[in-house]
Amino acid sequence: MGQVLVVGGANVDVVAQSTGRFTPGTSNPGRTYSSAGGVGRNIAANLGRLGVPTTLITAFGDDTFGRRLRDETAAAAVDLTHAVELPMPSGSYLAMLDADGELVGAVSDMAAAESLRAEHVPEDVVAAAAYVVLDANLSAELLEHVCRAAAAHGVAVVIDPVSVPKADRVLKALHAGPVHTITPTRTELVALTGEDDLDKGVAALRDLGVGRVWVREGASGSTLFAPGSSTHVAAIPADVRNVTGAGDAMAAAYVHALVTGHDDVTAARHGAAAAYLTITSEHTVRPDLTPALIGNVLKEPHS
Template identity: 70%
Template sequence: MAFMGPVLVVGGANVDVIARSTAAFRPGTSNPGATHSSAGGVGRNIAANLGLLGVPTALIAAFGDDTFGQRMVDETRSAGVDLRHSVQLPMPSGSYLAMLDADGELVGAVSDMSATEALAPEHVPDEVVAAASYVVADTNLSTATLEHVCRAAAAADVPVVLDPVSDRKAQRLLPMLGSVPIHTLTPTRSELVALSGREDVEAGVCTLHEAGVARVWVREGARGSTLFGSGAPISVPAIPAQVRDVTGAGDAMCAAYVHGLCAGLSDADAAARGAAAAYLTITSDFTVRPDLSAALVEQVLQKERI
């Protein structure tokens, strides 16, 4: 499969520390369970998934000058990701602490993304953006860096895919809506409300379309997702799964979708690949499933016939 240029991912990199209760989680007290850690961060995860799927991928992220930073560099490079334009900053690496219930669902989380927020516009050269086939960014970046990335991509006619990350961080996109074109935005329902100010999904999507967002992919976890583009909405069912850990599912979903777009697939087929990658991720114990591949995604698609 030939690709016109690398996918450039600009976004968060941090170490994930995941704690899972062995019984129903009880707030306000200690819960027995198990913990594990791995390289994480929305942008880093998307880049690693793209690399495993065989897509030439470059990541611009900020790593701290500590053992966590070196671990993230090593794990990301092992997925085949180009880190030549990433930076090491004289500060601690980012971290994300998540607490999961016994069924693998998120109970709560705390993130420290100071390193990513220190990633400045000058760390993202215009010529690197212009050489990309797609740019993927997340809102762990500062508003100034997000705006720089989007404007550089628009100037070079490079399509941009944006992950809003959370209700609060999604609002960093507000200054850009209506001023730069966005190929795809991937909000949850609550992030859609934060971005549009509309409680009704279709009204919120319409608001974003009017603001220059070509495709709005509303994700609702186990209820599936809906991709709103120029035609009829595309319903993408979630594949029933025995959940091990939901962490990283949205990142894998975005990566496989972009992989499909790079391969010239239709929006519907690209989104279906996203659903398959999310299924593969939540049924594993890893934030980025190490054996993820385009062939494995295709096997799930054939088995589930989606």
Template identity: 50%
Template sequence: MSLTDRERELLRLLREHPLATPEDLARLTGNTRAAVNVHLTRLREKGHILGRGYVLRPEGSVLVIGGANLDLKSRLHAPAVPGTSNPGTTTAAPGGVARNIAENLARLGVPTGLLSAIGHDDTGARLLDATRASGVDVSPIVRTDDPTGTYSAILDPHGELILAVASMRAVDALTPDVIRTRRALIDRASAVIVDCNVPQDTLLHAARTAQASHTPLYVEPVSVPKAARLRALLAEGLPVHAVTPNRDELAALTDRDTRTDDGLHAAVQDLHARGVRVVWVRLGEAGSLLSADGDARHHAATPTQVRDVTGAGDAMLAGYLYATLRGDDPHTAARAGHALAALTIQSDHTVRPDLTADLLDAHTQETA
């Protein structure tokens, strides 16, 4: 939920003077004690002050819930020939929608925790070590007897996706009970991102918990089949701050034909009518359509040389949230999202290992 200028000022003062009384705050702001108490009550209602006293939500922290897996990417040396073996090159690297988003955010300097599930196997150990080394807090992660998930992608010679297979059984270990035992992480977060790899009942419980904590909820549909899990959340009327589908996922969410511009805009309005504040539709090379609070605008894709499209959507959401947390409006934040997607697909890596906030900010300005 957005803050007024007065509420932002009070939060700043509370961070600087954690033992300040309402009388102190009234004096520092030139306001009455009664007015200060009203603002403090609203800050508690919005989840920025936790419990009794002035226990503040950590500034700018994010919890990402969902898939973590090993990415196996096979890039063909020539156009695909069905029904036979094709020469190419295969690489293995850490991946998973939630994990990729978390690593992008951590490399941008955002305090980020990852709640996922991985197996008690060598792949899981490798995934855990690599994610921790990138700066992500991996302490919330659940270990399971199921094998660590894998994402196997076939790319054409230009790096465009031909086909992918996701084996994500491990994420079924993310049950509602896991969310309950980690509720404090949602309470303390400035934003929660959930990808639709998680079971539907877990998605629902995470949404209810975020609602109770007044924590903005971002949902990444992941794929057309998994987008169906979001429909139950919307049907229940739970608040969703932002949803980030592509055209096909948007069609699956709304039962509309989104292949035309009229159908696309009508589907976006359907989601707004169901309580989604921000709808950001990825349109591939055509850029994106972002609609926030009734203000819908098309954003062109940032020009770049494509090396590998894997992870571009995850980077877009991470760049957007990074910019939002520093105070950018949704459409300015969208430009940061597109810039990070461009930086990602011009690299062979799912998440750029050289990513920094300075790199993203410079690229966003260069391509504005």
């Protein structure tokens, strides 16, 4: 099995969920809890749970949050040899959910991840990977640097744009070398391309050398635009408990399937199953996630 290198953000998630309908502009009764998070960190932890040899390059702060992030990530069998500790607070993400587990709003402080520089990502570590997974919590310059190094060594790159405000950081990277897959939402696709039309937006990314555009639409499922084909992958109906981390699990299961020899569409279906398993759990990264668990979900009939 090929190795995967993940370069991206790590932060502590602080989640507040209302017990009733969320009312903006006032205090809502509910509950709060925290967990290790960050797009890159979550993807790496999911990959580790799935048995993929995974290295994570991220920035931890020199604080209690940083120690927690390091310990919980290492517990998922992720190699942190090249992760760095910086003299600053660790990243944090505050999410507000309604009673149904859907996101009402969020604020992220990813200054630590944005402080990573090219010297923190050695070219030989990139060259040793079968896939590199990047998230847009990184600076545009670092994204470009890693994509250029991956292109020089023929390493496949998967990019998660993370959010609309951060999607424009990806544009420089798309000019640095071919990208295997990019995973935008519809709104992130518009931010990346300026195109409101789905097909035109996908075509614009394909013109920039992106091999596969996997457009994610939450409960409506996702559509994988691969060379010569497009496939809609339905979301599995779920009793949602918490949407946090679903997209990260989706990306991880997709990459796991690719490195174990599955085709693109099968890999996307593995991603949908992992997303289902995550949103039906209270955990951002399910501690019991395994390839067998994903396989069982795919075998079950879903209406």
